[in-house]
Amino acid sequence: MDIANSIVIRKYRIQDLSPVVRVFTDSVHELTAAAYDETQRYAWASRMPNLDTWQERLASMETLVAEDGTTLAGFISYEPSGTIDLVFTAPNFARQGIASALYHEAEQQLKKKGVKELHTESSVIARPFFEKHGFEVLDEQRVTIRGAQFLRFTMRKKLQE
Template identity: 35%
Template structure:
């Protein structure tokens, strides 16, 4: 197994992170969401323009191994953990933990006092292990299909 490195997002990462987002939903979340739900959540790989807009204001970190993107996380300036995805082949191998460690350290040094997110069924147990609490179960509807996620929060002070 290749060594995992964490670095800041760069413009060159747009395509690899958009593809990883799509693959993680369609393969990685397959045990937690139906095909219909996954198709509604991510009907296609985001366009480079849409993805650039999505990540424009966020601090984003990339996990790499063997020169390939294997995970990423993004944090909005208000403390919202927007994106947290790991390549399906790397789930359970410490990638999310490494990314999260960097994200939380950044939040603390940036003066952010609380983090919040709308966590998927897959992300919920990971965030709970990091000390997050569930505020509410939610059922957002995407493209006419109901999904399940969890409003979660963690105080940093």
């Protein structure tokens, strides 16, 4: 069954803060172990995140959440200019179409605003997702986050009229 058909996508509300941060943290720690070691995962997603920092970050972007009943299944955050910053799915909802449904909704909203091109800085794990949705790699970067090295990809997608 494609669970993406049973979810509701809506705008983020402040009461979603803790569930969104939990989805991010759980997703990094449970879904990226094949590509990142424990040191990298803890550098990327602290098990004790600062909710004030997250609140500021999310307030600076548009965020959509996907719900399955009362459970937060995933979220996407993006800038009105077309930069996709965050796309994460709760581990128990992974690979069920949630991220794609969120991405398609965000793309439609950005098209309505007249955005012609989307950008993202993708992790190794997310690169195939973005490529599946028409993004191309522009550059490869090595970045350091809290002392841990990461490979990421600058990607873009030109939107059709």
